[in-house]
Amino acid sequence: MKYSKEQILEKFMHIIVEIAHLINQNQELDQMTLEILKLLQDYLDIPAAFICLHCNDVKSLQLYSQVGLCTQASAQCNPKAKSSCNTFFYEKCFDSYIHCSLYVESVPREELIRNELFKSGFTDDYCMVHIPILSDIEILGLLHVLIPERQKKLFIDETSILSLVAGKIGSGLVRKKLEIGLQHYADNLEKIVQRRTDELREKDAQLIQSGKLATLGEMATGIAHEINQPLGAISLIVQGLQKAKEVGKLTDDLLHDKLKSIHSQVDRINKIIQHLRIFGRNAPLSLDKTNINKPMTDVFELIGRQLEKHSILVEFYLDSGLFVCADNNRLEQVFLNIIGNARDALDEYEKTVEQYRQMSNPPAWAANWQKKIIIRSFRRANRVIVEIQDNAGGIPKDILDKIFEPFFTTKEVGKGTGLGLYISYGIIHDLGGEINVNTTIGIGSVFSVTLPEATE
Ligand SMILES: Nc1ncnc2c1ncn2[C@@H]1O[C@H](COP(=O)(O)OP(=O)(O)OP(=O)(O)O)[C@@H](O)[C@H]1O
Numbered sequence: 354m355k356y357s358k359e360q361i362l363e364k365f366m367h368i369i370v371e372i373a374h375l376i377n378q379n380q381e382l383d384q385m386t387l388e389i390l391k392l393l394q395d396y397l398d399i400p401a402a403f404i405c406l407h408c409n410d411v412k413s414l415q416l417y418s419q420v421g422l423c424t425q426a427s428a429q430c431n432p433k434a435k436s437s438c439n440t441f442f443y444e445k446c447f448d449s450y451i452h453c454s455l456y457v458e459s460v461p462r463e464e465l466i467r468n469e470l471f472k473s474g475f476t477d478d479y480c481m482v483h484i485p486i487l488s489d490i491e492i493l494g495l496l497h498v499l500i501p502e503r504q505k506k507l508f509i510d511e512t513s514i515l516s517l518v519a520g521k522i523g524s525g526l527v528r529k530k531l532e533i534g535l536q537h538y539a540d541n542l543e544k545i546v547q548r549r550t551d552e553l554r555e556k557d558a559q560l561i562q563s564g565k566l567a568t569l570g571e572m573a574t575g576i577a578h579e580i581n582q583p584l585g586a587i588s589l590i591v592q593g594l595q596k597a598k599e600v601g602k603l604t605d606d607l608l609h610d611k612l613k614s615i616h617s618q619v620d621r622i623n624k625i626i627q628h629l630r631i632f633g634r635n636a637p638l639s640l641d642k643t644n645i646n647k648p649m650t651d652v653f654e655l656i657g658r659q660l661e662k663h664s665i666l667v668e669f670y671l672d673s674g675l676f677v678c679a680d681n682n683r684l685e686q687v688f689l690n691i692i693g694n695a696r697d698a699l700d701e702y703e704k705t706v707e708q709y710r711q712m713s714n715p716p717a718w719a720a721n722w723q724k725k726i727i728i729r730s731f732r733r734a735n736r737v738i739v740e741i742q743d744n745a746g747g748i749p750k751d752i753l754d755k756i757f758e759p760f761f762t763t764k765e766v767g768k769g770t771g772l773g774l775y776i777s778y779g780i781i782h783d784l785g786g787e788i789n790v791n792t793t794i795g796i797g798s799v800f801s802v803t804l805p806e807a808t809e
């Protein structure tokens with residue numbers, strides 16, 4: 354069919370609008386170029402069109418998308434290597450590539466048929482137009498369009514509209530390449546973030562473990578007291594049995610009774626050791642529905658006696674039925690640290706109180722001061738809260754600002770690592786909770802651990 358100049362112009366207008374639309378769609382690059390070629394073929398009623406893109410890897414043009422080419426047509430298009438998409442088109446294709454300008458070559462009907470590159474059965478003479486696809490800075494590839502020889506004047510000579518089409522394709526390609534580049538960058542970034550997160554998790558796990566071991570080491574004296582007490586009791590029972598035997602008063606009932614007592618003391622020691630082993634173990638995190646009072650009472654099995662030795666009075670106000678989803682072991686680690694901190698702060702503050710007591714007229718509060726830790730557990734809305742309160746004189750503002758920082762400690766070398774609250778904060782934060790501190794200078798501090806209440 355022969356078109357008038359107006360018709361051709363109108364068709365190209367549509368093509369340009371459609372290409373702009375295609376570029377804006379979120380399609381893969383090969384899909385986009387194929388759709389553009391189909392558009393050209395449909396609107397212009399041409400037998401074939403193909404796009405070759407410059408491939409940076411092999412430094413040559415490669416056939417990227419085509420309509421109307423035979424399947425056996427060579428997929429290679431390499432003007433630089435002098436092995437063109439087809440030697441038949443080589444020269445003009447090469448010129449177009451080198452000079453960055455549009456080139457046309459006539460292809461008589463017989464040659465087209467002989468060439469066996471295209472699908473159509475040709476009844477007309479045609480010409481092949483090679484149009485460079487350019488970005489602002491480089492040649493991206495070539496658009497090749499096979500048009501009827503008799504329409505050549507309209508397509509080429511009187512309008513530069515094919516260059517405009519190639520220009521549109523060029524901007525679409527640049528945009529797609531940028532999008533792909535950005536996507537790569539985003540994927541890479543995601544991988545880097547993931548790797549870093551994994552590394553941090555690994556470090557955190559190591560930190561938690563070393564924090565636990567430090568706590569264990571520091572608790573050693575407390576544990577010694579804890580085990581000493583039942584051992585002492587056993588020793589007394591055994592002595593009593595020996596005495597009874599000596600004086601001939603060892604009855605079966607007495608023996609049975611005393612052996613039962615020994616058994617219960619051994620049980621207690623076993624329990625403490627068992628507990629220590631679980632606590633020190635580098636076990637993977639296991640989240641279970643846990644009664645919040647359980648890790649707290651477990652902690653007192655480990656350091657209850659030690660607190661007594663330090664003359665610290667402990668009061669409990671624990672509500673029942675408070676469940677959270679947590680790892681018992683990790684919660685113990687948190688409570689152990691906060692209570693351990695309160696113990697150390699009380700020991701420290703005792704020295705200050707002692708100075709007041711030495712004054713000729715000591716203030717009443719100093720005379721009545723007694724080291725005390727109060728532990729409360731309760732529910733507020735759908736949160737479970739544990740408060741650990743001490744009367745150790747509070748934390749000055751300049752210290753308060755730093756207590757959750759890693760390695761911040763006011764304790765003497767070898768006593769504190771400064772990791773206790775940092776690790777505790779991480780553990781509670783991972784469970785969707787928080788640790789807060791409320792302090793009043795001259796009175797004391799309240800550390801509160803808040804966790805989401807476990808649902809059924
Ligand atoms: N109840 C408290 N009263 C006063 N100061 C406190 C209290 N709890 C914590 N602190 C201060 O916060 C600091 C940091 O506590 P954190 O538990 O992180 O480390 P640490 O106890 O010094 O060492 P670690 O716990 O690693 O053995 C303490 O050194 C102390 O100065």
Ligand SMILES: [Mg+2]
Nearest residue numbers: 690694773774
């Ligand atoms: Mg601590």
